[in-house]
Amino acid sequence: MKDPAANSRPSLGSLLLKSQRRSFLGIEKQRAIRLFFASNSSVAIIVLVLIMLFLLREGMDFLPTYRHELETYRRAGLEFCDIIDRPLADHQQLCSKLRRAASASLNTVTNTARRRRDAAYEMMREVEEETRLQSSILADALVQIPPALPEHLNSVRQELRKATLIALERLQVSAVLTVAESQQLKSELALLSPEVLALPPLVTALSAEYIRVDDEAHTAFKPLVDAVESFEAVPDVLHTLLDEMKKHARETKARVTEIYGTEKQPPRQESVDFIRSIEALTSRVPELMGKVEEYALLAKKTAAALPREAGTPQATELLSEMRGLLPVHLAEMRQAAAGLPAWRHDKPVSYFDVIVAFFFGEAWITNSSWQDFFGFVPLLIGSVLIAVIAVLIATPFSVIAAIYTNQFASEREQEFIKPIIEFIQAVPSVVLGFIGISLLGDAIKGVSEWSWLQWIPGFPIQERLNMFNAACLLALMAVPTMYSLAEDALNNVPRSYLDASDALGATKLQTVFRVIVPAAKSGIAAAVLLGMGRVIGETMVVLLVAGNRIAIPDFSAGPGVIFQPAHTLTGIIAQELGEVSRGSAHWQALFMVGIVLFLISLLVNWCARAFVRQFEFNKS
Amino acid sequence: MKHFLSISLLLVLCASSPAIAQTKLRLRGSDTLGAKLLPQLAEAFKKQAGMVSFDIAAEGSSTAFTNLLTGTAEIGMSSRKVKPDESADFRTKGKDLREFEIAWDVIVIIVNKNNPVSDLKKKQVMQIFSGDIRDWSEVGGNPGQISIYTRNTSSGTYKDFMGLAMKSREYGSNSQKMAGNEQIAAEVGANPNGIGYLGLAYAHAKGTKIVTIEGAIPSTAEVKKYPYARPTFLYTNGEPAGTTKQFIDFCYSPVGEAIVTKVGFVPKSRAK
Numbered sequence: 001m002k003d004p005a006a007n008s009r010p011s012l013g014s015l016l017l018k019s020q021r022r023s024f025l026g027i028e029k030q031r032a033i034r035l036f037f038a039s040n041s042s043v044a045i046i047v048l049v050l051i052m053l054f055l056l057r058e059g060m061d062f063l064p065t066y067r068h069e070l071e072t073y074r075r076a077g078l079e080f081c082d083i084i085d086r087p088l089a090d091h092q093q094l095c096s097k098l099r100r101a102a103s104a105s106l107n108t109v110t111n112t113a114r115r116r117r118d119a120a121y122e123m124m125r126e127v128e129e130e131t132r133l134q135s136s137i138l139a140d141a142l143v144q145i146p147p148a149l150p151e152h153l154n155s156v157r158q159e160l161r162k163a164t165l166i167a168l169e170r171l172q173v174s175a176v177l178t179v180a181e182s183q184q185l186k187s188e189l190a191l192l193s194p195e196v197l198a199l200p201p202l203v204t205a206l207s208a209e210y211i212r213v214d215d216e217a218h219t220a221f222k223p224l225v226d227a228v229e230s231f232e233a234v235p236d237v238l239h240t241l242l243d244e245m246k247k248h249a250r251e252t253k254a255r256v257t258e259i260y261g262t263e264k265q266p267p268r269q270e271s272v273d274f275i276r277s278i279e280a281l282t283s284r285v286p287e288l289m290g291k292v293e294e295y296a297l298l299a300k301k302t303a304a305a306l307p308r309e310a311g312t313p314q315a316t317e318l319l320s321e322m323r324g325l326l327p328v329h330l331a332e333m334r335q336a337a338a339g340l341p342a343w344r345h346d347k348p349v350s351y352f353d354v355i356v357a358f359f360f361g362e363a364w365i366t367n368s369s370w371q372d373f374f375g376f377v378p379l380l381i382g383s384v385l386i387a388v389i390a391v392l393i394a395t396p397f398s399v400i401a402a403i404y405t406n407q408f409a410s411e412r413e414q415e416f417i418k419p420i421i422e423f424i425q426a427v428p429s430v431v432l433g434f435i436g437i438s439l440l441g442d443a444i445k446g447v448s449e450w451s452w453l454q455w456i457p458g459f460p461i462q463e464r465l466n467m468f469n470a471a472c473l474l475a476l477m478a479v480p481t482m483y484s485l486a487e488d489a490l491n492n493v494p495r496s497y498l499d500a501s502d503a504l505g506a507t508k509l510q511t512v513f514r515v516i517v518p519a520a521k522s523g524i525a526a527a528v529l530l531g532m533g534r535v536i537g538e539t540m541v542v543l544l545v546a547g548n549r550i551a552i553p554d555f556s557a558g559p560g561v562i563f564q565p566a567h568t569l570t571g572i573i574a575q576e577l578g579e580v581s582r583g584s585a586h587w588q589a590l591f592m593v594g595i596v597l598f599l600i601s602l603l604v605n606w607c608a609r610a611f612v613r614q615f616e617f618n619k620s
Numbered sequence: 621m622k623h624f625l626s627i628s629l630l631l632v633l634c635a636s637s638p639a640i641a642q643t644k645l646r647l648r649g650s651d652t653l654g655a656k657l658l659p660q661l662a663e664a665f666k667k668q669a670g671m672v673s674f675d676i677a678a679e680g681s682s683t684a685f686t687n688l689l690t691g692t693a694e695i696g697m698s699s700r701k702v703k704p705d706e707s708a709d710f711r712t713k714g715k716d717l718r719e720f721e722i723a724w725d726v727i728v729i730i731v732n733k734n735n736p737v738s739d740l741k742k743k744q745v746m747q748i749f750s751g752d753i754r755d756w757s758e759v760g761g762n763p764g765q766i767s768i769y770t771r772n773t774s775s776g777t778y779k780d781f782m783g784l785a786m787k788s789r790e791y792g793s794n795s796q797k798m799a800g801n802e803q804i805a806a807e808v809g810a811n812p813n814g815i816g817y818l819g820l821a822y823a824h825a826k827g828t829k830i831v832t833i834e835g836a837i838p839s840t841a842e843v844k845k846y847p848y849a850r851p852t853f854l855y856t857n858g859e860p861a862g863t864t865k866q867f868i869d870f871c872y873s874p875v876g877e878a879i880v881t882k883v884g885f886v887p888k889s890r891a892k
Contacts, residue, residue, distance in 0.1 A: 092747075092751075092752035096753060096754050096755065096758060099753070099755075099757075099758040100755050100757050100758055100763070103757045103758060103760065104757060104763075107757075114736070114760075118736040121738065125829065254704070257704070257705055257708070258704070258708070363793070365790060366773050367682070367773040367774075367778075367779065368790055369782070369783075369788045370788075370790065437806075441810075442810070445810075462765060462767060462811070462813065463767060463796070463811065464807075464810055464811065465796070465807070543799075547796050548772070548796050548797040548798065549793075549794065549796045549797070550793065550797070551793035551794060565796050567797075575772050575773075575774075575797070575799075576772070576773060576774065578680065578683045578686075578774055579679075579680055579683055579686065579773065579774030580686070581685075581686050581689065581706075581709060
């Protein structure tokens with residue numbers, strides 16, 4: 001007979017069928033599953049937090065390190081030398097204008113002779129280029145050890161002769177040489193060989209003619225040429241003294257590096273006797289101020305010796321431009337010199353100065369033999385301009401495509417268009433970079449040279465690697481993101497809006513553009529912002545294609561500024577991270593750039609979320 | 621069965637022994653040396669010595685020193701001499717940096733083939749690359765803004781050129797920093813107003829022409845007469861031993877020197 005306890009034990013079948021609350025280690029099955037999913041999602045959050053902490057740790061050390069660098073810059077006297085050296089660089093701008101004016105004037109006389117000489121040299125170079133292979137064989141045969149047999153040498157010479165004659169057949173004759181001269185030149189070029197060291201007689205004659213005409217031009221424009229030369233020589237009065245001071249400052253700085261190596265936070269610099277080495281510089285302040293005054297007077301005198309008129313209207317304009325800019329430059333120099341006595345080598349560099357120097361500095365100079373500067377503005381402007389242009393290009397395409405596929409396209413068209421646009425995402429960014437260098441750059445440059453497009457500002461463009469090139473490729477990369485998100489936004493417009501509009505008798509077009517698109521506008525705005533976030537973080541394309549010029553683009557060209565090269569935040573990190581030693585100021589500066597990039601991306605994404613939230617709020 | 625097991629074990633050991641004996645030489649550093657010269661030397665060395673594999677990455681001379689310091693390279697290729705603060709780094713970490721001068725390289729200035737300018741004075745070269753001269757008409761060419769292409773800051777050629785041609789002045793802010801010699805050649809060839817500098821081995825690119833410096837033609841025959849010639853180096857961490865030593869000796873051997881000449885550099889023994 002079964003005892004009652006045995007009856008209370010369930011059978012196997014009922015055990016398996018009945019849901020039971022089994023627990024393992026105190027955690028029930030349902031809770032365990034929930035915990036598993038929650039932990040997976042929190043891994044993502046933890047990794048993000050760790051990345052932020054890592055970036056902050058590496059980058060925050062930048063402030064003390066850069067402060068130390070700037071303090072050394074001041075204490076060793078380099079800043080003192082730069083007070084005069086920086087404004088002096090503007091002298092070169094003025095010289096540049098004068099040189100251009102002088103050469104424009106001289107050119108009026110020497111133009112023909114120069115073009116003839118250049119045409120002859122060009123023909124000679126072309127023939128040499130075509131016969132390079134044969135002439136290098138002959139050159140090798142002449143010097144080989146053991147010496148080559150005479151028959152071999154003769155046969156090589158024959159080869160060269162034949163190749164030269166073929167090249168001469170194909171040669172284009174320039175219009176600046178007379179027919180007789182071109183014939184003479186051709187017959188002389190037929191004798192070109194590595195064994196003949198002298199230039200063909202006609203080429204020498206044309207060069208001599210050019211030199212003669214050039215001398216004539218110099219005599220004709222003697223006042224202008226002499227004045228330009230003497231103006232170029234004016235800074236010499238300052239350079240000797242400045243070079244001495246710079247050498248002294250460099251030596252002091254080298255002593256600091258030797259003693260303290262590359263430690264990030266060296267102790268206070270008392271071992272190097274700064275006071276004595278600075279006195280060597282500050283004691284010469286009156287001398288330096290005197291030299292600056294001498295420079296200013298000399299510059300004014302030589303500028304006054306410039307003639308009013310130069311050979312061409314262009315040259316005259318350059319001269320008057322230069323005359324207008326000279327007083328400004330001299331005032332700057334005098335002001336800088338007046339500030340010299342007030343300079344102190346032990347004025348402390350505050351953290352505020354460091355932050356200003358980084359966030360508002362306009363020069364990013366690294367690996368320099370004078371002083372490294374980490375100024376962030378040119379990189380920021382490059383990144384932001386490229387991102388803005390890319391978004392401006394991509395938005396019309398993606399939004400219009402989204403409206404079309406969502407509202408107007410048939411089923412078959414939708415199935416065709418959507419996957420193709422989304423397939424663009426599969427193209428690797430480095431492949432797009434290659435396309436940018438080889439195809440797109442040349443295409444844009446070619447289009448910019450069409451005569452009927454010259455009204456566009458910035459055409460014809462100078463560089464084929466520029467911001468616009470990078471922006472086009474980035475726009476291509478952003479289109480799939482923007483397209484999918486915009487399409488989702490359009491899809492999420494409630495059907496009741498569509499029905500209500502139809503009920504009121506609106507046409508399809510009216511419904512789409514007056515009801516649906518405005519209803520989806522914050523979703524579309526979010527799509528655009530997320531596309532921008534994608535674009536700002538792109539590295540490979542901008543590194544290959546944007547031109548890598550670390551300077552603030554010249555905004556005086558108006559909208560044409562987009563055809564200039566620039567460098568970006570992402571590009572500079574990729575380019576320079578391989579060469580920096582861990583822990584140096586340069587390393588930390590790059591991490592600071594990384595932090596700013598990270599923050600910009602976070603900001604853009606946060607704005608996008610805010611838009612979406614507002615959209616959902618409006619909807620309900 | 622017993623014999624089968626032992627034979628198969630023996631075969632496996634034999635098959636894996638080449639993998640065990642093969643050494644890996646990692647070379648890091650200069651693009652000037654590492655793009656053409658060192659790969660060719662490596663190929664020739666492998667044919668001769670076998671049992672060695674090379675891993676060459678050329679991202680600029682500065683990367684040679686950072687890699688030697690962290691131990692991720694056996695040989696560093698550099699187209700410039702080591703800087704004082706870099707050798708200070710090695711001293712503080714207790715590592716011994718050894719230098720081997722391998723070849724002389726000539727830095728040539730190239731302009732676009734259609735540019736009438738064919739000769740420049742040394743002072744003009746300095747003024748062009750530091751941004752003082754901005755227009756081709758200032759040096760006798762057709763009016764047009766000069767586009768300057770330089771290497772980037774990790775390059776030894778970049779640093780050497782600053783010292784040899786520019787008296788250590790900084791490059792102008794209008795210079796564009798390209799990643800390697802070939803890219804500079806491509807850009808100058810495509811831009812009629814372009815100017816740049818390259819190692820002689822890369823100078824015969826399409827669309828470019830070499831500029832003579834005050835009449836001096838860059839050539840491998842009289843390399844020290846041309847103003848912008850510089851020695852290039854291989855660096856090792858401590859005295860080289862084993863395969864590293866064999867490779868460096870190979871570079872100095874007649875076969876190695878022939879390869880150096882073929883690529884366009886001047887071997888150390890023939891530089892005059």
